[in-house]
Amino acid sequence: METQTATTTDQLFISTDAMLAHWQGHRNLTRRVIEAFPEDKLFNHSIGGMRPFAELAMELIDIAAPGVEGLATGKWEKIEEFDHTKTMPKTKEGLLELWDKVTVTIDSVWPKISSERFQKVESAFGQYEYPNYASLLYFVDNEIHHRAQGYVYLRSLGIQPPFFWER
Amino acid sequence: METQTATTTDQLFISTDAMLAHWQGHRNLTRRVIEAFPEDKLFNHSIGGMRPFAELAMELIDIAAPGVEGLATGKWEKIEEFDHTKTMPKTKEGLLELWDKVTVTIDSVWPKISSERFQKVESAFGQYEYPNYASLLYFVDNEIHHRAQGYVYLRSLGIQPPFFWER
Numbered sequence: 001m002e003t004q005t006a007t008t009t010d011q012l013f014i015s016t017d018a019m020l021a022h023w024q025g026h027r028n029l030t031r032r033v034i035e036a037f038p039e040d041k042l043f044n045h046s047i048g049g050m051r052p053f054a055e056l057a058m059e060l061i062d063i064a065a066p067g068v069e070g071l072a073t074g075k076w077e078k079i080e081e082f083d084h085t086k087t088m089p090k091t092k093e094g095l096l097e098l099w100d101k102v103t104v105t106i107d108s109v110w111p112k113i114s115s116e117r118f119q120k121v122e123s124a125f126g127q128y129e130y131p132n133y134a135s136l137l138y139f140v141d142n143e144i145h146h147r148a149q150g151y152v153y154l155r156s157l158g159i160q161p162p163f164f165w166e167r
Numbered sequence: 168m169e170t171q172t173a174t175t176t177d178q179l180f181i182s183t184d185a186m187l188a189h190w191q192g193h194r195n196l197t198r199r200v201i202e203a204f205p206e207d208k209l210f211n212h213s214i215g216g217m218r219p220f221a222e223l224a225m226e227l228i229d230i231a232a233p234g235v236e237g238l239a240t241g242k243w244e245k246i247e248e249f250d251h252t253k254t255m256p257k258t259k260e261g262l263l264e265l266w267d268k269v270t271v272t273i274d275s276v277w278p279k280i281s282s283e284r285f286q287k288v289e290s291a292f293g294q295y296e297y298p299n300y301a302s303l304l305y306f307v308d309n310e311i312h313h314r315a316q317g318y319v320y321l322r323s324l325g326i327q328p329p330f331f332w333e334r
Binding site for chain 1: 181285309316
């Protein structure tokens with residue numbers, strides 16, 4: 001990943017407003033992948049020893065909620081309500097409810113995050129130091145990656161996943 | 168996806184330089200996923216009726232090569248050498264050779280693409296009209312998505328895929 005901070009000569013690739021729409025578009029698609037699973041398969045279907053999709057979705061919740069707070073404040077701390085080591089909904093409805101809470105949180109916190117914050121180099125959740133834009137891209141990439149596992153799970157169950165390009 | 172073009176009030180999320188590093192980092196990881204497949208499984212292993220990983224990788228080549236040219240010039244035309252409907256290498260080595268050609272092409276063409284080009288709304292390859300930054304993000308997202316299928320294929324074969332965070 002690129003580790004330099006922005007300078008005044010940096011050319012804009014994507015704006016902060018557009019990046020919010022991009023992220024929420026992906027989250028909207030992942031929500032529909034959760035919905036596409038039969039209730040039991042959401043919690044117990046697996047291939048090659050990998051985690052069921054409910055656990056992957058819970059990991060995404062556990063990154064996104066404290067992640068957007070970290071981007072805004074520089075405090076990278078887990079949030080108990082969304083902590084996958086402490087909270088694991090037992091139903092699809094419970095999982096979607098947490099998902100939707102995070103959606104609201106992201107929309108409300110995002111406008112407080114300046115362009116300078118996204119260029120700042122920090123250690124997100126105590127990991128390696130990267131510019132914050134790279135950490136957010138990593139969160140989104142990780143979501144696409146795990147959601148694609150969900151696509152394979154659905155296909156292996158004979159279920160048509162949502163179209164990838166519909167956000 | 169966000170469909171508005173940039174204005175002078177747009178705040179930088181990620182610069183064009185950093186986006187190139189991000190894209191090539193993903194392509195470097197995908198290259199290692201290709202390498203991780205046994206030669207025969209690369210061309211014939213499948214789950215749920217989905218394409219073998221060699222075909223997915225060829226699709227990515229077929230998007231990236233003419234894609235970077237389209238971003239630079241506004242001409243969105245397939246390139247015969249990389250067209251997956253006309254070219255399909257029969258060996259892992261042949262596939263990696265095409266992959267590496269595209270890597271060089273991207274590095275050489277990228278500096279010619281202005282920030283304004285990335286904000287311009289166009290119909291990439293005759294699809295829906297989006298700003299060019301959204302089309303490139305779509306190319307990268309599509310790569311992450313298909314590569315993750317490759318991760319599941321490898322896991323189902325008992326093979327440890329490369330670490331997702333190593334680019």
